[in-house]
Amino acid sequence: MTTPASVRVLEMQMLLLKRIWKTNLTLSFLQPLLFFLGMGLGVGSLVDDRASSSEALGDISYATFLGPGLLATTAMLTAAGESLWPVLGGFKWDGSYEAMAATRLTAPQVVRGQFLWLAVRMGIAVGGVAVVLAVHPDTRSWGILPAVPAALLCGLVFTAWITAWAASREYDTSFSNVQRLVITPLFLFGGAFYPVDSLPDALRPVAWVTPLWHGVELCRGFVLHTLGMTEALGHVAVLAIWLIPGWIVCDRLFAKRLYR
Amino acid sequence: MTVNEQPAIRAKSLTKKFGDFEAVRGIDVEVRPGESFGFLGPNGAGKSSTMRMIAGVSPVTSGTLEIFGLNPATHGSEIRNRLGVVPQADNLDGELTLLDNLIVYGRYFDIPRAECVARAKELLDFVQLSERSSGRVESLSGGMKRRLTIARGLMNRPEMFLLDEPTTGLDPQARHILWDRLYRLKQQGVTLVLTTHYMDEAEQLCDRLVVMDAGRIVAEGSPRELITRYSTREVLELRFGAGSNAEHEGRLLGVGDRLEVLADRVLVYADDGESALHEVHTRGLQPESSLVRRSSLEDVFLRLTGRSLEE
Numbered sequence: 001m002t003t004p005a006s007v008r009v010l011e012m013q014m015l016l017l018k019r020i021w022k023t024n025l026t027l028s029f030l031q032p033l034l035f036f037l038g039m040g041l042g043v044g045s046l047v048d049d050r051a052s053s054s055e056a057l058g059d060i061s062y063a064t065f066l067g068p069g070l071l072a073t074t075a076m077l078t079a080a081g082e083s084l085w086p087v088l089g090g091f092k093w094d095g096s097y098e099a100m101a102a103t104r105l106t107a108p109q110v111v112r113g114q115f116l117w118l119a120v121r122m123g124i125a126v127g128g129v130a131v132v133l134a135v136h137p138d139t140r141s142w143g144i145l146p147a148v149p150a151a152l153l154c155g156l157v158f159t160a161w162i163t164a165w166a167a168s169r170e171y172d173t174s175f176s177n178v179q180r181l182v183i184t185p186l187f188l189f190g191g192a193f194y195p196v197d198s199l200p201d202a203l204r205p206v207a208w209v210t211p212l213w214h215g216v217e218l219c220r221g222f223v224l225h226t227l228g229m230t231e232a233l234g235h236v237a238v239l240a241i242w243l244i245p246g247w248i249v250c251d252r253l254f255a256k257r258l259y260r
Numbered sequence: 261m262t263v264n265e266q267p268a269i270r271a272k273s274l275t276k277k278f279g280d281f282e283a284v285r286g287i288d289v290e291v292r293p294g295e296s297f298g299f300l301g302p303n304g305a306g307k308s309s310t311m312r313m314i315a316g317v318s319p320v321t322s323g324t325l326e327i328f329g330l331n332p333a334t335h336g337s338e339i340r341n342r343l344g345v346v347p348q349a350d351n352l353d354g355e356l357t358l359l360d361n362l363i364v365y366g367r368y369f370d371i372p373r374a375e376c377v378a379r380a381k382e383l384l385d386f387v388q389l390s391e392r393s394s395g396r397v398e399s400l401s402g403g404m405k406r407r408l409t410i411a412r413g414l415m416n417r418p419e420m421f422l423l424d425e426p427t428t429g430l431d432p433q434a435r436h437i438l439w440d441r442l443y444r445l446k447q448q449g450v451t452l453v454l455t456t457h458y459m460d461e462a463e464q465l466c467d468r469l470v471v472m473d474a475g476r477i478v479a480e481g482s483p484r485e486l487i488t489r490y491s492t493r494e495v496l497e498l499r500f501g502a503g504s505n506a507e508h509e510g511r512l513l514g515v516g517d518r519l520e521v522l523a524d525r526v527l528v529y530a531d532d533g534e535s536a537l538h539e540v541h542t543r544g545l546q547p548e549s550s551l552v553r554r555s556s557l558e559d560v561f562l563r564l565t566g567r568s569l570e571e
Contacts (some may be wrong), residue, residue: 002370012364015356025481095351101317103368103416258338259317
């Protein structure tokens with residue numbers, strides 16, 4: 001009869017989503033579609049004509065290379081958008097976390113509810129990308145199915161750490177810098193737009209430790225069937241190693257801030 | 261009945277520090293189930309810090325605190341499950357409807373959805389907001405929001421209801437509606453604990469109260485007891501005009517039991533205000549205005565702390 005606490009927290013967010021779902025869903029489709037068309041087909045028409053590109057991309061079109069990675073970048077961008085101001089707002093401006101803290105909910109349950117909400121929120125956006133991939137013949141693949149949860153796992157890593165950052169701030173002054181100095185560089189250098197191997201030697205290891213690269217590789221590997229089991233498990237393990245401490249930090253920060 | 265034999269609140273030498281600042285400096289409080297209990301004091305007296313510890317959302321710095329016989333440090337969730345809370349600042353969800361605000365909150369307590377809907381409707385009726393149940397919270401007045409917060413706090417049918425300055429910032433009419441609702445809860449046997457810096461509120465709602473000042477309890481008792489102990493039956497208020505009240509102190513000595521000279525008036529504490537006024541006139545003093553009234557908690561507070569409650 002009882003419902004998990006995180007689901008009960010999610011119910012509140014879903015009521016709010018119900019008010020804005022039309023614009024939300026439209027935007028979820030529109031943004032990745034624009035990226036896919038603009039970059040995949042636009043830039044792709046330049047790239048695909050070059051002899052060296054088939055070597056670097058492995059005999060696939062640029063759109064095919066780019067598309068699956070957008071699953072992971074979309075998850076990351078959604079996580080960043082929904083975990084900075086909304087999280088600080090829950091503490092400071094609308095008091096929604098404070099209201100939860102006064103009930104039988106505990107801080108870890110509030111955190112779990114927040115993460116579950118982000119999973120739903122990212123799921124909508126990533127789902128939009130998945131539909132675009134399924135429509136395009138070169139990326140249509142059963143591999144999209146495991147790629148979606150892989151993208152969500154990658155997005156949860158960002159959710160955890162960005163939520164932790166927001167929960168530890170008194171003001172939102174640093175938030176646009178998080179977007180500019182963390183999210184945008186990762187977006188550009190995380191291997192979604194070109195293989196990390198084309199980066200200068202010194203930069204490659206940086207890409208390898210960032211969670212986005214592992215998310216992009218997982219998604220691309222699943223969709224294009226280029227991933228071995230060991231590799232896949234390796235990527236998942238790295239993402240888990242990023243996620244778990246971030247989650248623990250969130251639990252602590254929420255407890256400290258809500259019960260002080 | 262075993263639950264009810266426990267005190268609802270038992271605090272011993274309770275303190276709360278924020279860094280170097282000691283907000284609560286060792287207080288002893290015991291509240292019986294079904295009692296209406298108040299923390300009266302000015303801003304910064306430590307009322308809200310005490311309240312947050314009782315609500316199980318703020319760790320105790322030292323001393324002991326038991327709520328329903330349970331330790332909030334280890335049974336916070338269990339305690340909060342049996343409490344209703346009305347925080348000082350409204351934290352309703354402005355974008356949701358009134359009904360949804362209550363349902364969502366009820367769900368935090370894992371109350372089945374259908375039951376939440378039934379309770380929410382019943383409580384909206386109780387706080388006289390039924391007609392607006394599908395409207396959005398943003399459109400409500402301050403008094404209505406406070407009533408909705410009260411309804412929300414009752415969703416889990418709490419044994420004890422905590423209200424932190426429930427009527428601060430509300431107009432007199434809104435305050436009276438709210439007092440009426442709280443009085444009904446009290447009649448239903450709900451333990452009420454409230455903080456206030458309004459003495460009339462404390463007199464209206466509290467069976468017993470403590471007066472807090474600078475983190476300490478300076479007096480405890482029923483409103484009547486406190487007035488009897490720290491004040492006289494009546495008070496004569498004399499106004500001699502701006503700036504000249506203090507000059508008259510010397511000539512008033514001996515009238516009534518005690519004098520209190522404030523910036524705008526002189527208070528003469530006497531069991532019989534009218535005969536004190538007669539004495540003032542006999543001494544040839546001509547105040548611009550005079551008023552005989554019953555003693556209030558404001559007088560108690562003035563006596564105990566040397567300061568007025570509402571600055």
